[in-house]
Amino acid sequence: MRFCRVRSVAEAVDELSRWGTEGRILAGGTDVMPQYLRDEQSPAALIDISGIDGLQGISEVGGVTSVGALVTLRRLATASLIAMRHPALAQAAAAVGGWQTQTVATLGGNVCSGAPWADTVPALLIADAQMMLVSKSGRRRMNLGEFLEGAGATALRPTELLRAVELEPVGDRSAEGYVKVGRRSAMDLAAVGLALRLSLTPTGVVSDIRIAVCGGTRSPHRVPSVESAVVGSQLDDGRLDWAAAGAELASAAAPERTEAARYRRQVLPGLLSRLADRCVAGIPGECG
């Protein structure tokens, strides 16, 4: 195996095009290295992109947040711009592994692993994330929902690199959050993760709601059947009855005939109502 250290996106895409499916991108390495050490992966080359300065930025321009692929989970969990504009993403990043993992693990790695339990992905899905991809033949952008192609699979081509993720920040009359349940409260993969973004009119009508889940057997995904059932609902005394939405969420997000899915069906309704109440309380105005 070769170790190819690259310093720029141009060098990275050169190496990716040279190695193709034989090359493996190395960023924080918290997935790649354990897989290599367990002999689950034997790439001909590790392409170390961790030194590319141009992929480390967080910025907000023209109402769009751009997060570089190499931004670490620790930075996402602690950066003030993310805390203000993407609180669900900050909470999701803080829920991945322990501090040791968060120090080096990157947003790009969490998304491109294609893992069904990737905590940051539901938080990105409710921000309508766009994947900014680059290869030797040019650039393309792709909606995150289309990018994810099932457990462990994404639309990322072997010669392609994720540069950044572009996100729609949470609006003035909106709030969002992420909650996760695992077998223990830290250092475990999500059995269920739920991200919610809720927007209300001044009179307390749900003007927009976005729900995304992770932790099942397939890619993290939005749950449009619940979103369309809830949008337009009127809060009553600052509350919404989430029972019907919770039941729909459980059956839509965990339909499998397995014990693990049965557990997720039991947990999801409670997570939804708790997270929704937290969001409502976070939106200013008489509706809350």
Added chain:
Amino acid sequence: MPGTADEQSVSVRVMVNDRAHQLDVDAGEVLLGTLRDRLGLTGPKEACGEGECGACTVLVDGGPVASCILAAGSTNGRVVRTVEGLAGTDELTTLQQAFVRHAAVQCGYCTPGVLMVLTALLDDVPEPTETDVRRALAGNICRCTGYQQIVEAALEAAGTVQS
């Protein structure tokens, strides 16, 4: 220039405990192996070998990392600190002294990693709460102490509680 690495090995310039090193490491080598086998720094311990238990924790550019799964090649240009780099020649750090006073060490296998995480915490958060301390320790497994003495030692070292 990409791809200048020799087959199977890569050159790394890395600062470890204030000493500069120029090393040729294997492409698949992890930092823990470099520290223990090439530099003789056996403070960081191997236990799980897959980044789950924290016994191998060292600081890279001030942040705690699991050195058992960190590619040695990716530490080029970085600053590494191990438990050997905490104390001076004859004086332990405030945190280490608090560990001794509180008997926060039993078998000691987790201790080098725990000390590094808590050192990073005290650098980051001057007055941590007990919750901050326990959250920081989420990635460090200790099967002897039940964590209580470790948490008390950390809080005393931070000056959050009186000894």
